[in-house]
Amino acid sequence: MAFTAADVKALRESTGAGMLDCKKALQQADGNMAEAEKILKEKGLAAMAKRSDRATAEGRIVAKRDGNKIAIVEVTCETDFVSNNADFGAVAEKAAEITMAAGKSGATDEHKALIDEIAIKFRENMSVRRAEFIEVPANAAAATYVHFNNKIGSVVVIEGSDKDEVKAFANECCLHLAAYTPSYVRKEEVPQSFIDEQREIFASQMAADPKMESKPQNVKDGILQGKVTKLLDEICFVDQKFINDEKVSVEKKLEELSKTVGAKLSFAKVILFVLGK
Template sequence: MAITAAMVKELREITGAGMMDCKKALNKTEGNMDEAIEFLRKNGQAKAEKKAGRVAAEGLCSVKIEGNTAAMVEVNSETDFVAKNEVFQEFVASVASQVVKSNATTVEELLEEDWNEDASKKVKDALVDKIAVIGENLKIRRFVKVTSENGCVVSYVHGGGRIASIIEADTEVVNDEVKEALLNIAMQVAALNPKYISREEISAEHIAHEKEILLAQIMNDPKESQKPEKVIKGIVEGRVNKELKEVCLVDQVYVKAEDGKQTVAKYLEEVSKKVGATVTVKKMVRFETGEGIEKKEEDFAAEVAAQLNA
């Protein structure tokens, strides 16, 4: 059977596979579209196994909120180019939708679940299909679910999915004003990456350890070490407080503060007075795509040359 350009185009639109791969699949299956799709899936699975060892350090984060539950996922790709691909973006959003309904607590458990969009597949099968279509190693790296019992959850996604954050707040009043305020806090978390909500989360042992380090730094400084003990103690306290203001959300200067001085704690107090209910941040989660993954440095020109000479 003669394989026409229209047939290749149709198969490409269905599967997202490369033009030459589609032509080969149609030739192998004598123009049978269903068999060609199956051929590409099987061939793609073989490709997926070969690609599994490649470093996937790019990708996207996505958030799905249903009621008082928010799900945030990070799915990695090999290149930033793929992260801008609509097929990949839709897949990441689908994974977030899967997680918000899931009882899985690990990625391994999630991969073994039935895929919400096609119960005949597992999540891992849907992932393999996308690897075949996109042509890069893809990994569902991590996810988190946050459910509010006494308030609401709000999310913020920055840079098209490069950074995402979730805020859970306790509040007896949930209205547009409260949600807008929490969105601002979620933006704060995305931008300044606090490690703690408040100082209460930091152990006394950790603070004592930080003081020891700062004291050692001062004593190793020829000029500062000569200062009176009381002055040195004050310097240590001052530096510890400065560090805590940087790593504790409520102590940070609110990014939208008009005077450049208002803290997040003061901003929340202001909002609480306006709505007539105490608004308290109970939990915060922040994902940044690729954080902690060692990226492989590659010579793109050399890679292309190697493929041409293969």
């Protein structure tokens, strides 16, 4: 029995399954709509799309390294019951391997096929939310870290030297990222709209403070700018106080290390994945 594109669309609307899955089901059912719907239900594909708007607040972050290649992925699901399941963990590991093999960032069709299979089993909305591939250049040091709860992961690549001291610092920076979860790497990345909004908030707070009334405008302006600068220092990785030496910033620590190893060092790649953010 032949079927049309309208039949595929109708089956999708009645089941919530994907267009391609509906087409395959109709082919298998020789165009019989009722039989096709039964096939989709048996495979667990019916209503899969209807589950796609459910929140995916749980999941896992996986980082893998093979020589000069690094992959880090975030695979999401709905519940911690599933995220802690060994099968889901194996799929997250496989997702990182797929990214490594593909040699490029972003979710692929192979990722989708992998996720769709386990989503049917657990009947939860799941996805490879993000995937990054990094190729470490020559004369560079790199490190990866995934927190024990699998909800935070980081990658740091430092160009200029591959000495042991630089490798150790890259590892410390990964731990720093996981501990302080900065929103940006550098101040230049912070949207001006965010800065303007925070400036307005600080200005309103100062205006409501009686102690500010008698201060000259130039002093108020200086205090306001100081508050903005302090905030940026707190949310930007290179300007944060270094986790293992809070007397200096991360950037300053990098400069000190550059002198120690006799090479100009720079952050080539800084990646932080926080589950759901």
